[in-house]
Amino acid sequence: xxxxxxxxxxxxxxxxxxxxxxxxxxxxxxxxxxxxxxxxxxxxxxxxxxxxxxxxxxxxxxxxxxxxxxxxxxxxxxxxxxxxxxxxxxxxxxxxxxxxxxxxxxxxxxxxxxxxxxxxxxxxxxxxxxxxxxxxxxxxxxxxxxxxxxxxxxxxxxxxxxxxxxxxxxxxxxxxxxxxxxxxxxxxxxxxxxxxxxxxxxxxxxxxxxxxxxxxxxxxxxxxxxxxxxxxxxxxxxxxxxxxxxxxxxxxxxxxxxxxxxxxxxxxxxxxxxxxxxxxxxxxxxxxxxxxxxxxxxxxxxxxxxxxxxxxxxxxxxxxxxxxxxxxxxxxxxxxxxxxxxxxxxxxxxxxxxxxxxxxxxxxxxxxxxxxxxxxxxxxxxxxxxxxxxxxxxxxxxxxxxxxxxxxxxxxxxxxxxxxxxxxxxxxxxxxxxxxxxxxxxxxxxxxxxxxxxxxxxxxxxxxxxxxxxxxxxxxxxxxxxxxxxxxxxxxxxxxxxxxxxxxxxxxxxxxxxxxxxxxxxxxxxxxxxxxxxxxxxxxxxxxxxxxxxxxxxxxxxxxxxxxxxxxxxxx
Amino acid sequence: xxxxxxxxxxxxxxxxxxxxxxxxxxxxxxxxxxxxxxxxxxxxxxxxxxxxxxxxxxxxxxxxxxxxxxxxxxxxxxxxxxxxxxxxxxxxxxxxxxxxxxxxxxxxxxxxxxxxxxxxxxxxxxxxxxxxxxxxxxxxxxxxxxxxxxxxxxxxxxxxxxxxx
Ligand SMILES: Cc1ncc(C[n+]2csc(CCOP(=O)(O)OP(=O)(O)O)c2C)c(N)n1
Numbered sequence: 001x002x003x004x005x006x007x008x009x010x011x012x013x014x015x016x017x018x019x020x021x022x023x024x025x026x027x028x029x030x031x032x033x034x035x036x037x038x039x040x041x042x043x044x045x046x047x048x049x050x051x052x053x054x055x056x057x058x059x060x061x062x063x064x065x066x067x068x069x070x071x072x073x074x075x076x077x078x079x080x081x082x083x084x085x086x087x088x089x090x091x092x093x094x095x096x097x098x099x100x101x102x103x104x105x106x107x108x109x110x111x112x113x114x115x116x117x118x119x120x121x122x123x124x125x126x127x128x129x130x131x132x133x134x135x136x137x138x139x140x141x142x143x144x145x146x147x148x149x150x151x152x153x154x155x156x157x158x159x160x161x162x163x164x165x166x167x168x169x170x171x172x173x174x175x176x177x178x179x180x181x182x183x184x185x186x187x188x189x190x191x192x193x194x195x196x197x198x199x200x201x202x203x204x205x206x207x208x209x210x211x212x213x214x215x216x217x218x219x220x221x222x223x224x225x226x227x228x229x230x231x232x233x234x235x236x237x238x239x240x241x242x243x244x245x246x247x248x249x250x251x252x253x254x255x256x257x258x259x260x261x262x263x264x265x266x267x268x269x270x271x272x273x274x275x276x277x278x279x280x281x282x283x284x285x286x287x288x289x290x291x292x293x294x295x296x297x298x299x300x301x302x303x304x305x306x307x308x309x310x311x312x313x314x315x316x317x318x319x320x321x322x323x324x325x326x327x328x329x330x331x332x333x334x335x336x337x338x339x340x341x342x343x344x345x346x347x348x349x350x351x352x353x354x355x356x357x358x359x360x361x362x363x364x365x366x367x368x369x370x371x372x373x374x375x376x377x378x379x380x381x382x383x384x385x386x387x388x389x390x391x392x393x394x395x396x397x398x399x400x401x402x403x404x405x406x407x408x409x410x411x412x413x414x415x416x417x418x419x420x421x422x423x424x425x426x427x428x429x430x431x432x433x434x435x436x437x438x439x440x441x442x443x444x445x446x447x448x449x450x451x452x453x454x455x456x457x458x459x460x461x462x463x464x465x466x467x468x469x470x471x472x473x474x475x476x477x478x479x480x481x482x483x484x485x486x487x488x489x490x491x492x493x494x495x496x497x498x499x500x501x502x503x504x505x506x507x508x509x510x511x512x513x514x515x516x517x518x519x520x521x522x523x524x525x526x527x528x529x530x531x532x533x534x535x536x537x538x539x540x541x542x543x544x545x546x547x548x549x550x551x552x553x554x555x556x557x558x559x560x561x562x563x564x565x566x567x568x569x570x571x572x
Numbered sequence: 573x574x575x576x577x578x579x580x581x582x583x584x585x586x587x588x589x590x591x592x593x594x595x596x597x598x599x600x601x602x603x604x605x606x607x608x609x610x611x612x613x614x615x616x617x618x619x620x621x622x623x624x625x626x627x628x629x630x631x632x633x634x635x636x637x638x639x640x641x642x643x644x645x646x647x648x649x650x651x652x653x654x655x656x657x658x659x660x661x662x663x664x665x666x667x668x669x670x671x672x673x674x675x676x677x678x679x680x681x682x683x684x685x686x687x688x689x690x691x692x693x694x695x696x697x698x699x700x701x702x703x704x705x706x707x708x709x710x711x712x713x714x715x716x717x718x719x720x721x722x723x724x725x726x727x728x729x730x731x732x733x734x735x736x737x
Contacts, residue, residue: 133590134597138640141586158640192582192643316634319627 012183017145018043018176021109022051024149027185028156030080030107032056032071032436034064038084039124040111043176056436056465059457061088063429065095066455069104070393070433073416076229078105078160079433085111086124089170090131094423096166097135101420102250103227105164107155108136112172115143128170137165145178150186157188162195163314164227195313199330199338207285207309207326208342214283216351217243220266220295223250223419224288224312225332231255231412233336234287241343244355246274248289250419253409258388263355264364264408267295268554269401272362275552275560277355278303287311288332291321292420301559311335362552362566364405372545373521375399375474379406381528382444382472390442391416391434395427395451397481399474401550403446425454431469432462442470442532449475449501459511462537470531471539473504476546484549488564508539515539574603575629576655576725579618579636580644583609587641591618594639600624600632604722615643619724648725655725658697660685661707664714665692673713680706691716 015023021044025033032054037045048055058064061083068079079099083092089110099106113122129139138158142151148171155167211217225234231254238245238261245255246263255262266274278284284306289295296302299321310317310324311332318327328335366376379402382390392407393416394400400417409415416434418426431445452473462469474480482497508515514536518527524542531540551565581587588607595602603621610617622632629647636645648655665673665687677684677694680702686693696706700723707718 129586130589133586133593190640193640314638316631316638320631323627 012181014179015182016043016047016176017148017171017178017180018047020148020180020182021152021171021176022047022053024152025080026051026053028153029077033080033082034058034067034071034433035082035109036061036064036084036088038088038111040085040113040173041082041088041176043173044082044109044111044171056432056461058429058432058461060455061091062094062425063432063455063458063461065092065106065108066098066423066426066429067433067436068106069095069099070416070430071437072099072104072106074391074413074434074437076413078107078156080107080109082109083111084124085113085128086126089126089128093132093135096132096168098418098421098423098426099166100135100137102223102418103164104166105159106166107152107159108166108168109152110168110170111176112141112170114174115172116174118172128168132168135166136168137163139168139170141170141172142175143172145175145180146183148175148180149183153185154188154190158190158193163224163317196315196329197313197331197334199311199328199335201338203326203328204335204338205342207311207328208339210283210307210309210326211241211243211285211339212342212344212346215348216281217241217283217285218263218277218281219243219245219285219287220248220278220289221245221251221254221287222248222289224290225251225254226288226412228288228313228332229412230288230331230333230336233333233340237336237340237343240340240345242345242348243285244277244352246270246278248292248295248419249404249417251289252404253412253414256410257408258410265404266560268297269405269550269552270554271364271405272552272563272566273355273358275554275563276358278306279559279561280354281306283307283309285309285311287336288313290317293321296321297554297558297560297562366548370545371521373518373524373542375402375476375542375544375548376406377521378472378474378524378528378542378544379403379446381524382446383407385525385528385532386442386444390444391438393417393427393431393434393443393445395445395447396422396424397448397451397479398476398484398548398550399446399448399451399480401481402474424448424451427451428455428458428462428469428471431471432458432465432467435462435467435469436465444470444472446472446474448480449473449477449504450479450499452504453499453501456507459508459513459537459539463512467537468535469537470534471537472531473539473541474544475501475504475541476544476548477501478546480548481550483547487547487549488553488555504539504541508537513537513539515541517541517543519543573623573625573629573649575622575624575632576648576653576723577620577622577629577633577636578646578648578725579620579642580610581616581618582641582643583614583616584641587616587639588618590639590641591620591636594635595632598631598635600628604720606722606724608724619722621723646727648727651727653725653727655699655723656697657700657703657723658695658721659703659706660693660695660719661710662686662691662693662716663710664690664716666690669713676706676709680709682706
């Protein structure tokens with residue numbers, strides 16, 4: 001008898017899989033979840049009912065995934081999204097692809113039909129791991145309930161280390177209902193997953209030597225620096241070695257753009273001074289950037305005089321698009337710290353003279369005297385009134401490029417945008433995710449009318465959770481960026497690129513948000529002021545010049561220095 | 573140039589789909605792919621033959637290494653190794669040609685594994701060049717069916733390791 005009792009008390013406690021999932025999420029530091037319900041995640045949601053975890057229900061799983069994504073971008077933590085099987089999981093795919101392209105750490109948990117039904121075309125069955133394999137860093141289906149906790153731990157580990165990315169765990173409903181023994185966390189054992197944090201010392205020295213020797217160096221930095229929380233290290237390196245810095249769309253904010261070393265953004269819609277500097281430099285130091293075609297223009301003539309150093313945590317990024325002279329694989333934080341020790345200050349006055357000439361001759365500009373509302377003017381006005389301190393989120397299109405050009409970012413994680421995938425509809429849900437990450441701070445979605453149309457249902461979410469996000473619509477009544485291409489490359493035949501929009505102010509009101517419309521240039525400053533003072537979700541519909549174009553522009557297939565639009569508005 | 577890449581992978585569902593999907597998504601061409609178990613039940617070995625310039629194959633190798641379920645990737649190019657294919661081939665074999673074909677089979681050190689009144693099935697193993705040569709030699713008689721495993725390869729011990737250092 002007594003033997004039996006001691007045996008039962010020695011046994012580890014048992015819990016349902018659903019509880020184990022919730023416990024593991026909490027253990028991994030998740031304090032906010034985004035997600036949507038459905039049949040095969042009901043056991044899990046039942047356990048969330050009294051869990052010490054905040055839950056945000058979007059109006060569409062894509063929205064939920066973008067919210068988790070922006071939450072991760074704003075905090076540097078792992079974003080978590082939950083969806084049901086079948087349509088819930090397929091609705092996540094755009095959000096996963098978006099996070100994959102921009103290397104954002106997300107753990108997605110999907111429900112799946114009961115294990116014995118898998119493969120039978122059961123109700124709401126989809127091959128979730130099959131569908132999401134190319135858009136996740138890793139995915140896994142759990143078919144043994146005793147592996148649940150460890151699989152989720154591994155998912156967090158894989159998502160957040162090395163080059164971050166989304167990881168999906170597919171959990172059949174019977175795994176959630178199974179009673180399993182609670183086991184202490186085991187060490188992570190992933191024989192196929194290795195990350196190189198520390199760069200090779202000899203390569204770092206070679207890089208330092210090259211920088212010290214360079215006459216006309218340029219740092220070209222991307223989202224990898226932000227992901228590695230290495231902006232401070234980058235600033236130290238740039239200052240110490242006295243090297244100008246250009247940032248990719250994903251890298252904006254790595255260096256304060258008010259710093260004289262900043263060349264701002266490079267690439268297709270980059271500044272003339274950044275693009276010229278890259279084309280004339282004798283050493284290009286890429287850190288956490290990946291030589292994307294929107295950045296390099298024509299590859300053959302990209303940075304033609306430069307030796308190239310490439311610092312990246314992902315070895316597959318190195319020498320993928322351009323041949324690199326000094327590769328350094330490892331974490332930007334570690335490598336920049338080591339690099340700094342070997343750098344010396346160089347004057348390079350001729351180089352800076354040349355750069356400052358370009359800056360004077362080709363600043364970003366637009367027609368400030370026009371009678372219409374120019375989109376750039378709105379963004380400048382927002383910049384002025386927010387003192388450059390707001391978190392800015394965008395949709396995809398012209399407005400996104402203007403938000404990148406005309407707002408000057410001071411901090412990493414201040415500008416949240418869909419870079420690699422270019423996902424229209426990212427703006428509003430991303431603003432929600434960012435606002436949840438930064439309660440009490442100013443979050444502004446600079447959005448396009450067409451982009452906003454794609455996910456504006458999430459206004460309900462903003463209203464329900466009382467999130468005072470501001471949506472600033474650059475409404476040109478066009479798919480503006482598409483129209484610009486049709487204007488430039490298809491003889492102004494605006495095929496199918498204009499839509500009939502609703503009255504966005506009324507839409508906002510119907511959702512329970514604040515909405516108003518601005519049609520006069522003179523009303524812009526007042527409207528921005530009113531928007532910033534609002535403490536409810538607020539949509540301001542600015543009717544802008546419908547045919548404004550983004551300049552400068554390096555047309556597809558052209559070299560970086562072959563920019564159009566530099567001479568459109570000569571300085572008075 | 574042809575590269576033989578050997579990948580040690582976790583013996584888990586989805587790994588093959590991942591590899592095949594990655595090749596398709598990145599527009600790499602697989603010349604042949606052979607998969608089999610190893611002495612360790614938790615691991616399988618994939619031998620993948622790809623054609624491409626050094627830059628492409630370098631990307632293939634790196635992208636394979638990035639897959640979480642792939643434990644180790646090795647490119648055999650420039651290494652001392654043994655590469656073999658196995659083929660089953662059925663050749664028309666009317667009575668009057670039997671002696672000729674028999675001589676051919678012996679010359680290639682091949683093996684007859686099935687025989688009927690009109691045809692013969694032959695098993696041939698060896699380097700790819702030998703397999704191709706055998707196919708060419710059989711053509712005049714009429715080939716009915718060909719099945720090949722794709723290349724498998726292994727580094728020679730001792731010497732390869734010395735070279736790697
Ligand atoms: C989901 C999705 N579909 C299509 C596109 C192609 N696309 C890129 S920009 C653009 C137009 C965007 O229009 P809008 O949101 O109004 O912004 P604008 O360019 O006018 O500022 C389109 C259709 C895309 N990027 N994403």
